[in-house]
Amino acid sequence: MTITDTAARAADTATPIHPTLASRWSPRSFEATTPIDEVALAAALEAARWAPSAANTQPARFIVARRGSEAFSKIADSLMGFNSVWAGSASVLLVAVAEVTDDEGQPRRWAEYDLGQAMASFTFQAHHDGLHVHQMGGFDADAVRTAFGLSERYVPLTVAAVGTLAPAEALANETLIARESAPRTRLPLADLLLADA
Numbered sequence: 222m223t224i225t226d227t228a229a230r231a232a233d234t235a236t237p238i239h240p241t242l243a244s245r246w247s248p249r250s251f252e253a254t255t256p257i258d259e260v261a262l263a264a265a266l267e268a269a270r271w272a273p274s275a276a277n278t279q280p281a282r283f284i285v286a287r288r289g290s291e292a293f294s295k296i297a298d299s300l301m302g303f304n305s306v307w308a309g310s311a312s313v314l315l316v317a318v319a320e321v322t323d324d325e326g327q328p329r330r331w332a333e334y335d336l337g338q339a340m341a342s343f344t345f346q347a348h349h350d351g352l353h354v355h356q357m358g359g360f361d362a363d364a365v366r367t368a369f370g371l372s373e374r375y376v377p378l379t380v381a382a383v384g385t386l387a388p389a390e391a392l393a394n395e396t397l398i399a400r401e402s403a404p405r406t407r408l409p410l411a412d413l414l415l416a417d418a
């Protein structure tokens with residue numbers, strides 16, 4: 222078993238769940254020369270498009286940037302802390318953006334929730350098709366807003382690194398390698414259930 226064996230990283234679930242859900246995880250080591258699998262990327266975006274949303278308002282928007290493009294560099298430059306060390310190896314950096322007001326300027330109360338659902342669908346479809354996805358909140362949203370000329374109507378919420386898994390040992394330093402192989406843990410289900418009548 223190597224430490225980047227995805228089977229070894231699978232969730233230790235209390236009850237069996239769908240294999241794609243169980244085997245999904247968020248790596249930091251991506252193949253730095255592998256281009257994105259365009260069919261898989263298109264499928265992941267299609268899955269996001271078909272996510273549920275409040276009153277079918279569909280507020281999820283995406284900035285898709287392939288490695289080597291100017292857009293990719295702009296997004297990579299916005300990353301903070303350790304994210305800026307590892308995420309540049311991804312094949313794609315994708316900014317998940319919520320369109321938080323409607324055409325009349327009225328707030329969309331569930332826009333961020335809906336965007337999260339779209340990203341969940343994106344992530345699971347991508348994982349099903351052999352890609353790995355690592356979402357990040359650690360980026361400068363104002364820098365992304367400026368770089369892509371986004372108005373106040375749009376709120377960049379996360380950047381996702383998308384690509385092909387690489388060995389943990391390819392990471393830049395021991396801290397990142399340790400994180401890549403650290404045990405994956407969750408709260409017990411009982412802690413999540415505020416009521417279970």
Ligand SMILES: Cc1cc2nc3c(=O)[nH]c(=O)nc-3n(C[C@H](O)[C@H](O)[C@H](O)COP(=O)(O)O)c2cc1C
Binds near residue numbers: 246357
């Ligand atoms: C909204 C959001 C923000 C996150 N921000 C970061 C981040 O800035 N850097 C990072 O390395 N991981 C980030 N993550 C990844 C989480 O740390 C990760 O999903 C969590 O530790 C569970 O690990 P798993 O995805 O491998 O199950 C973020 C995930 C989400 C959903």
